[in-house]
Amino acid sequence: MKNQLFALPLACGLLAGSLLTSGAQAADTIKVGVLHSLSGTMAISETTLKDTMLMLIEEQNKKGGVLGKKLEAVVVDPASNWPLFAEKARELIEKEKVAATFGCWTSVSRKSVLPVFEELNSLLFYPVQYEGEESSLNVFYTGAAPNQQAVPAVDYLMNDLGVERWVLAGTDYVYPRTTNKILEAYLKSKGVPQEDIMINYTPFGHSDWQSIVADIKKFGSAGKKTAVVSTINGDANVPFYKELGNQGITADNIPVVAFSVGEEELSGIDTKPLVGHLAAWNYFMSVDSDANMDFIEAWHSFIKNEKRVTNDPMEAHFIGFNMWVKAVEKAGTTDPKAVQEAIIGVTVPNLSGGYSAMMPNHHITKPVLIGEIQENGQFDVVWETPGLVVGDAWSDYLEGSKDLISDWRAPLSCGNYNVVTKTCAGNKE
Amino acid sequence: MGQHHYRALLSLVTLPFLLLVCFFPAVAAQTATQESFEQGIHLLKSRKFQEKNRAVELITDSGDPRSMDVLQDLLAGKLFLLRTDQTVVQVKSAKGGYAVTGVLQQQDLGTLQTRQLKKITINNALRGALKSGIAKINLQHPDPGVRANAVESMLEEITADSVQMLEELKTKEQNKAVRRELETAIAISWLKGNDEAQKLKALDTLSGSLTPVVRNELKKITTQENSEAVQKKALQALHTIEAKVKWYAKLETLFFGLSLGSVLVLAAIGLAITFGVIGVINMAHGELIMIGAYTTYVLQQCMPDHIGLSLALAIPAAFCVSGLVGVIIERSVIRFLYGRPLETLLATFGISLILQQTVRSIFSPLNRSVITPEWMTGSLAINPVLSLTTNRVTVFIFAMLVFTTLYILLKKSSLGLQVRAVSQNRAMARSMGIHAAKVDALTFGLGSGIAGIAGVALSQLTNVGPNLGQSYIIDSFMVVVFGGVGNLWGTMLGGLSLGIANKVLEPWSGAVLAKILILVLIILFIQKRPQGLFPQKGRAAE
Helix, strand or coil, X not given: CHHHHHHHHHHHHHHHHHHHXXXXXXXXXXXXEEECCCCCCCHHHHHHHHHHXXXXXXXXXXXXXXXXXXXXEEEECCCCCHHHHHHHHHHHHHHCCCCEEEECCCHHHHHHHHHHHHHCCCCEEECCCCCCCCCCCXXXXXXXXXXXXXXXXXXXXXXXXXCCEEEEEEECCHHHHHHXXXXXXXXXXXXXXXXXXXXXXXXXXXXXXXXXXXXXXXHHCCCCCEEEEEECCHHHHHHHHHHHHHXXXXXXXXXXXXXXXXXXXXXXXXXXXXXXXXEEECCCCCCCCHHHHHHHHHHHHHHCCCCCCCCHXXXXXXXXXXXXXXXXXXXXXXXXXXXXXXXCCCEEECXXXXXXXXXXXXXXXXXXXEEEECCCCCEEEEEECCCCEECCCCCCCCCCCCCEEEECCCCCCEEEEECCCCEECCCEC | CHHHHHHHHHHHHHHHHHHHHHCCHHHHHHHHHHHHHHHXXXXXXXXXXXXXXXXXHXXXXXXXXXXXXXXXXXXXXXXXXXCCCXXXXXEEEECCEEXXXXXXXXXXXXXXXXXXXXXXXXXXXXXXXXXXXXXXXXXXXXXXHHHHHHXXXXXXXXXXXXXXXXXXXXXXXXXXHHHHHHHHHHHHHHHCCCCHHHHHHHHHHHCCCCCHHHHHHHHHHHHHCCCHHHHHHHHHHHHHHHHHHHHHHHHXXXXXXXXXXXXXXXXXXHHHHHHHHCCCCXXXXXXXXXXXXXHHHHHHHHCCCCHHHHHHHHHHHHHHHHHHHHHHHHHHCHHHHCCCHHHHHHHHHHHHHHHHHHHHHHHCCCCECCCCCHHHCXXXXXXXXXXEEHHHHHHHHHHHHHHHHHHHHHHHCHHHXXXXXXXXXXXHHHHCCCCHHHHHXXXXXXXXXXXXXXXXXXXXXXXXXXXXXXXXXXXXXXXXXXXXXXXXXXXXXXXXHHHHHHHHHHHHHCHHHHHHHHHHHHHHHHHHCCCCCCCCCHHHHC
8 A cells, every 4th residue: 555655656757757758859769677676675785776777878878879879767666565566667668668677686576577578578687696497588687597606606615615514594585495495406416415404594684693503503513514505685694694703603614605695785784704704696896807997987986986886786787788789789679579589699798807698598608706705895706617607597406497498599489498398388489 | 635734734844853953953944944934925926725825834834933923914814915026015004005014025115005915815725724824833822822722723633643743742731721632632633543542541531522523533433433342432422422512502592592582671671661651552662772773883983993982882872862762752742642552553653664764864774884892792612512602691681780770760769659650540640749741751761762772782783774673673562462561570581481482492493483483372372361471460450
């Protein structure tokens, strides 16, 4: 009820605004939708991505826009409210006639807008690491799939640090549950026995970590090298790391590798107890490359604050946006169907000094980096994959998904083709 | 890796000695020392962690007086390379940049900017190597406490070959505590050897030890040992140890429960006054806690160099700020709604949203980092399996102090007398000349102020952000209703028992289910005893 009350005047305002602007500019601009929460709980993370999109669009316009037309950002606020995401997506596509949309953070918001994009046949670029097990014709996944973040991180711990005992700790919702299921299957395939894996889930915003950390400590004192793989989300991380520090668990005896802790999250906390703990991403602000330096400089001058950090989802938007621009230029039109076909195989520079390509399964190639947290809230890269890793929509380690592949090129054109039964399970064009 | 690594260390230690004996006594030793030190420093320039690891080994074993300093600086991230010519330098932050000193020549290189320097990065493997390297050098440290710690941290790397070195250390050692540590170490290395008599002797020494390394060694012996006598004895020792560990685990759970309980008591005790004594359902109670936490943050920002002092000052400050906000809420809204609980509930819920948004607008929606003073980090190690974290102990003591103060205030002061009088019979109290409206405002202010104090404590345990209050409001109501409305003892016992119940259930059912189970238990309890643990008696109950 509350949201409807707020949404009504907002929608009216936007409608009026768009009527005014579209009359004057409709012919010579291309509209790009930005669908990120600017209020509510997710505003912390998503507002930054909205600003990133505005910056990228502004820069593109300075270079002359796309196809000789200027780009115009249409920003809406789905207010961290999942059903509202679908409404706002519909508004962007039907009323605003955007050529493509960049947005969403949580998996549940993506799942909520997915039917809208499929029904109205429009394009969504999704910039956040996620649990995989999905491939839609209308969505481009520029964040990491589990095999581009979780699995290489486990490999690093296993091979470089000699970890033999594993704690999989996560917040109780879909991303950690799916990721941990994949990791558990992966570890077992590597010969790790059940008694060397401990799985633990906690509620959102959990703040009393005493007994869980004590359990981890006990689990880790069995003489085998132990590590924690953390899919703990958001707020709960601070008391978790604090408790680790207080109970004397340091990064060199039980390292914690996190998949949801980045520069932005570290900027609000005292990082002293965290030094040496790890995070796996495809980009770190500390990456030493010219592309990255330019990006950081542009970001600071756009946001007018030298202290703001950059992070992995921002890079994903950077890549996704450039891919879309290149595909539009290649296709010579913004028509979703044409762009969809043109974008597969498109290669653009990423920020870590290499190139990323859009694959037929709508995921991209990325390097995987492991960084250690430093006292200044930045990461030092201690390991990276020798080459690029191709995002895998369907995990090879889960029953029911290991036989599936996704290939949106003709003649297959299927998001979940079963290579054993040779059938497409319904996710077709 | 441990064994191999250690042997390499040993051989490196002996190398300079051999040289010393054979050829040019003093000079050769010194040059060897210097050479391996210099070689180590040179290797640090490498980008490969393996080579850096080798460098740490070389520096550790060089015996050079500078090594300790270099290793510690490397661990602390104070060792840099000059971008120009790759000289390894030590760096101290100074005005307008970094004060830089060369490691090898100890020459002063003046003040440089970050751009001219490149940090020598370390990873966790290297961190481990550095710590054991420092421990190794620390075996010779003049302070016995440092020596004992050094022995303890080396336990994992002990092999059957370490006996001789350990024995040597033991004969030289004067301090009892260090000798005991060394005896444990020697026993472990005996266990790893082949002599049965020695093994049995070692088991005698180790039978009461709670050190995890010992436990793991014993476990290995019970499965891998050939000699039956040794195996039997090891099993016995293991049983004694396991029984002890179990007992301490129970104590630990009790401590965790008490600690969680004390947090609940702190959060709820203000509510016990506003809800319990004057009957106002204050949904903004959580936000008053939040205001207390933000007061702590602001004070810390004002005096960044005195973290401990700012925390101490935050207690009265948070009491005043939250109390004042509470009085304003009472005077401007709640007093018009006395006797209309539903409206009070809605109005205070509205206030809580307004307060949250105000904080978002002033401080941004991001969490603020409140620094914990040094003395509140870490833990008090009672033995290797039981240690109590300092911040939790502090918060527990603090909660008890707040409770006692409040209890005395209500029982002994004239304000307390008036509050109790008004809450028991308003009309009678007024006819006795008590200014009921003033007492209402003061009581509400008192409850709010206590919430503010709870905020100071919570700022040390959890995130300080706009949502802080929301995560405690439900728990607070639960404690007050469970303990019995209007009874401070009820709140106290209710909070502590809920905390303990939660922690007992948690390992068995998981954190998510434990919370649900507690809620179900409380609902069942309230069905049976609607007045809670300690019902109010007599006329006040109506």
